[in-house]
Amino acid sequence: MSISTQPQSFSGDEAAILQELMNIAFGKASADLARVIDIRIVLNVPQVELMQADGLLGRVREETRIYEALSIIEQNFWGKFSGSALLAFPASARKGLLSLFAEEPGERNPLLEKETLLEVGNILIGACVGKVAELLGDSVSFSPPRLNPHVLLHTLATEIVPAQLGGPDKGAILMKTVFQFEDRDINGFLFLVANQDSMQWLQTALRNFMAKF
Amino acid sequence: MIRKILIVDDSPVARAIVKKCLPADRDFLLAEAGNGLEGLEKYREEHPDLTLLDLTMPVMDGFAALEAIRREDPEALVVVLSSDIQPKTIERVKSLGAALVLPKPPSAESLRETLATVSRLLGS
Numbered sequence: 522m523s524i525s526t527q528p529q530s531f532s533g534d535e536a537a538i539l540q541e542l543m544n545i546a547f548g549k550a551s552a553d554l555a556r557v558i559d560i561r562i563v564l565n566v567p568q569v570e571l572m573q574a575d576g577l578l579g580r581v582r583e584e585t586r587i588y589e590a591l592s593i594i595e596q597n598f599w600g601k602f603s604g605s606a607l608l609a610f611p612a613s614a615r616k617g618l619l620s621l622f623a624e625e626p627g628e629r630n631p632l633l634e635k636e637t638l639l640e641v642g643n644i645l646i647g648a649c650v651g652k653v654a655e656l657l658g659d660s661v662s663f664s665p666p667r668l669n670p671h672v673l674l675h676t677l678a679t680e681i682v683p684a685q686l687g688g689p690d691k692g693a694i695l696m697k698t699v700f701q702f703e704d705r706d707i708n709g710f711l712f713l714v715a716n717q718d719s720m721q722w723l724q725t726a727l728r729n730f731m732a733k734f
Numbered sequence: 735m736i737r738k739i740l741i742v743d744d745s746p747v748a749r750a751i752v753k754k755c756l757p758a759d760r761d762f763l764l765a766e767a768g769n770g771l772e773g774l775e776k777y778r779e780e781h782p783d784l785t786l787l788d789l790t791m792p793v794m795d796g797f798a799a800l801e802a803i804r805r806e807d808p809e810a811l812v813v814v815l816s817s818d819i820q821p822k823t824i825e826r827v828k829s830l831g832a833a834l835v836l837p838k839p840p841s842a843e844s845l846r847e848t849l850a851t852v853s854r855l856l857g858s
Contacts, residue, residue, distance in 0.1 A: 534747075541747040544790065545838045548817025561822035564790045566744060656839075703822075731747070734754040734839075 538727045543567040550648035558621045567698040594642030600661035601722045604715040606646040614707045657726035692717045738763040740782035742773030744791040755845045770799030789816040804831040
């Protein structure tokens with residue numbers, strides 16, 4: 522169990538339920554992607570914590586600190602469950618990611634790399650967020666995914682803090698999972714950030730989810 | 735007849751869901767463990783009729799636990815209960831000796847069916 526903060530407005534029990542939902546949802550998302558690429562995705566135990574929106578960048582930096590630069594796919598989602606998703610890969614993994622889809626990668630093709638990253642983001646973020654929402658009795662809409670192909674970690678700027686969070690001083694729930702593509706040296710990081718406005722609904726929805734059993 | 739069940743999952747929520755979904759009209763003896771290593775130790779202590787095993791866990795994951803349990807007891811009846819439902823994962827745990835794979839979250843119905851299936855396996 523990896524729940525690092527017990528915020529005043531979000532109990533340990535609620536965080537534990539959300540962690541299990543994230544586990545179920547990312548399992549579904551990885552299965553969707555694995556069916557496309559025919560490579561197993563190694564999952565890790567997700568983590569949930571409450572933080573201020575302006576702490577998000579620090580957490581992304583901390584989690585990905587061994588890499589010089591990242592490729593980040595960002596997608597916002599709206600419903601009763603609202604927030605932003607950031608899917609990050611080491612920028613150096615772009616070629617490896619492309620090889621997951623192409624039988625014989627040829628010369629470097631930036632457009633194909635961009636489309637590949639967006640597609641991976643679309644599958645993982647859509648399936649994961651969609652499953653969390655579904656389990657909680659909600660449905661969400663998504664913005665088109667936005668790719669920043671090369672973000673230097675030390676210059677990771679505050680504009681990456683998603684506008685959906687409603688301001689750097691607002692609270693946010695961070696759900697994070699790290700994964701690897703088996704037999705490939707590629708790690709990925711998925712951060713879901715639910716905004717403060719979702720919290721009250723989320724607490725009720727989490728209780729309702731457990732009441733079903 | 736399945737009487738003693740070992741639930742191995744790092745999430746207390748997942749373990750609670752399993753307990754709530756088990757048929758209420760049956761009297762089970764339950765044991766729990768929070769990771770694969772604890773699960774292996776509990777298996778040795780309890781010798782359960784059935785082990786419900788998660789895969790994504792800290793300390794020792796479910797793959798390693800399944801392999802160790804089946805190495806020590808080739809007759810061990812293990813059902814993998816996991817959110818990791820990738821085809822290659824299912825293939826791997828079946829090759830390691832899992833009797834069944836059940837996706838999370840379970841329901842009362844899916845657990846009842848699972849118990850019926852593994853009971854038939856025990857009887858065969």
